[in-house]
Amino acid sequence: MHLRLRQEILTKIYQLYDDFIKDYKLACGIKCSACCTLNVMLTGLEAYRILDQIITDKRDDLLQKLQASTKEERFQPLVSTNEMADLCSQGKNPPEEGVESLLSSCPLLEDKVCSVYENRPFECRSFCSKVNCEEEGMADMDRLVMTVNNVFKQYIEHIDSFGVSGNLIDLMLYLHETGNTEVYLAIGKEAQKPLLSNHPAKVLMVPPEHADKVKPIVEELQRIKIN
Ligand code: SF4
Ligand code: SF4
Known part of the structure; x- marks a missing residue:
């Protein structure tokens, strides 16, 4: 599917999540x-x-900040969300993921505000808490919201299933390297580590207790059409 169409679907997925x-x-x-x-x-x-x-905003300084952050340890996933769902559905254990550098800030954060807020990724849109994390020391997320978040992440990977996933720093810099955006747009290329190849969503990670509430949301996602 053409990039413009996938971007339109992504916008509608974000809108559906906001609702x-x-x-x-x-x-x-x-x-x-x-x-x-x-x-x-x-x-x-x-x-x-x-x-x-x-690039449109000519924010080369943000690219430099992303580059500088490569010196820091960060979470680099070993399996994509849809691979994880496949493994779980087969009763297999996903590989152990190391989560590091929880205290270092995202290089796109400026004066406590996201510099790309309108276009921030789904993970940032969906990481939400009932309590103030700074005051309480950790987030308190509703379990249904966590399930719905996984479903949305699976759909986003699904519409980009010939593309790649990874840590924001690695993926942004990869796309910015000469030629890689063209490779990405051409789709169908194998990801090089630390990036991962995306996969279609074959099975959704929805526990039985959330099935009824998630069903209409899945139906809405399936109804998303391009104008
Ligand atoms: S919202 Fe996401 S992209 Fe924006 S500064 Fe925070 S972590 Fe970075
Ligand atoms: S309450 Fe927690 S999850 Fe919500 S914006 Fe603040 S730090 Fe992030």
């Missing part, structure tokens, strides 16, 4: 940024959108 989450009472605010760390995972489709904004 879902608006009914929850959350502690999250515009300058609340304790969750903005180096450990963000996203798809190439989302990274492309952010990179497009950075």
Whole structure:
């Protein structure tokens, strides 16, 4: 599917999620940024959108900050969300993932505000808490919201299933390297470590107790059409 169409679908997925989450009472605010760390995972489709904004805005300084962050340890996933779902559905254990550098800030954060807020990836949109993480020391996420988040992440990977996923820093810099965006747009290439190849969603990670509530959301996702 052409990139423009996938981007339109991504916009509608983000809108659908905003509609879902608006009914929850959350502690999250515009300058609340304790969750903005180096450990963000996203798809190439989302990274492309952010990179497009950075290039349009001529924010070379943000690219330099991303480059400088490569010296720091960060979460580099070993399996994609849909691979994880496949492994779980087969009763297999996913590989152990190391989560590091929880305290270092995302290089796209400026004065406690996201510099690409309108185009921030789904993981940032969906990381929300009922309590202030800074005050309480950790987030308190509703279990249904966690399930719905996984479903949305699976769909986003699904529409980018010939693309790649990875840590925000690695993926942004990969796409920015000469020629790699063209490779990404051409689709069908194997990802090089630390990036991962995306996969289609074959089975959704929905526990039985959430099935009824998630069903209409899945139906809405399936109804998303391009104008
Ligand atoms: S998840 Fe926590 S740190 Fe992030 S915006 Fe919400 S309350 Fe703030
Ligand atoms: S992309 Fe924006 S919202 Fe996401 S972690 Fe970085 S600064 Fe925070």
